[in-house]
Amino acid sequence: METINTFFSELSSYAWGLPLLILLIGGGLYLLISIRFLPFRYLGHAIAVLRGRYDNESDSGEISHFQALTTALSATVGMGNISGVAVAIFIGGPGAVFWMWVSAVIGMSTKFFTATLAILFRGKDSEGKIQGGPMYFITEGLGKKWKPLAVFFALSGLIGALPVFNVNQLTQAINDILLKPAGLYNGLWSNLIIGFSLVGITAVVILGGLSRISKTASKLVPAMVVLYFLMVVIVLGVHIDVVPYYFKLIFTDAFSASFYEGDSFLGGVLGGLILLGIKRGAFSNEAGIGTAPMAHGAAKTNEPVREGLVAMLGPAIDTLIICTLTALTILVTGVWQSSDANGVSLTATAFSEAIPTFGKYGLLLCIAVFSISSLFSYSYYGTKCMSFLFGAKHQGWYNYFYIISILIGATTTLSLMINLIDSFFAFMAVPTMVATLLLSPKVNREARSYFARLKKP
Incomplete structure (x- = not known):
């Protein structure tokens, strides 16, 4: 196991090198500048689209704008926000949060482009059904000669x-918050019981297809975001005297890297801190990775720009709001310096400190819903990749592979799992960003045309 862990640790470090950082951040900045910040001026219109004002049942697609966003958010609003932020602060200190914010703002532009492309260049699977996502906008937008890039993504x-x-x-949270205090923790057996329970819950939903996934996500995600927000408000209220100090520290430490304890990058600790924030930001909101466009590509619309605008709201909700709430909770309670806990355990310690008895159980409820809703959405992404590679009639086989992986996740270490996913997120980002940059002029033209039509009475 140690050899496997070392391999994926080195693979993650290699994959997240300078070239990918330039591609994600430099590419995202290029997209932002090339469109002259235009989509940011229409966030109010994006909310109107999200609320269904422009819905048309005769448009192509399977799900509403709202369901597309909540399906995408159910994948991103999860452990990236609660555990990923804790990992970032544990290694990098408060300054890591600032670079997560930078990743989110740039990511909003990237999400606009990738989701617009997902509608603009929808393709058809082997059964003739309309599909969206990076593998389709690569082949439909760039041409069949680019198919190897699409295959690499899938x-x-x-x-x-x-x-x-x-x-x-989630397994770690259940063990630490529920089973260990009650004296019910039994090592591997506890992990397996949790794993098999998750297998059962996940199987019921994912075997029902996108319709059941999107309907479930559209009910669960908003309710848990509200509950999580209310809990954080209580924590910040208890520690209101130090909130301004730590909010300021996020900015000052972003350039001093005083608390950073990870590996250096580009010859220094500041480079390491920036890379850490970008990685955790990308894991949180997945901008540029290419997963969310598969959900947004299923939206019922014939106006690509509308879905791009809706997708932009994802990183704002996910990273700028929810990740910031988690970060401030960990910082103001002081557990990031007084506790040796990492990942979700650090966040749980923060809630327990501020809201004795009930805090950790409320957090566990949020964690459970966020994580389980993520299980539903990721399975959809995997089946879309399977369908593209091997044909639509074989996509269901992925769910069985997916279900087995739940047991693996429940019984292995945090470092192995985070390095594994980090590595393949990096691999997915390369074809997604390359294709998005090459096709960006077409998105710019489509956006200017749409906003010009919008201004007409």
């Missing part, structure tokens, strides 16, 4: 879409 997606990190951290 192959990487088969592993990148596995739920092993979410399952690992």
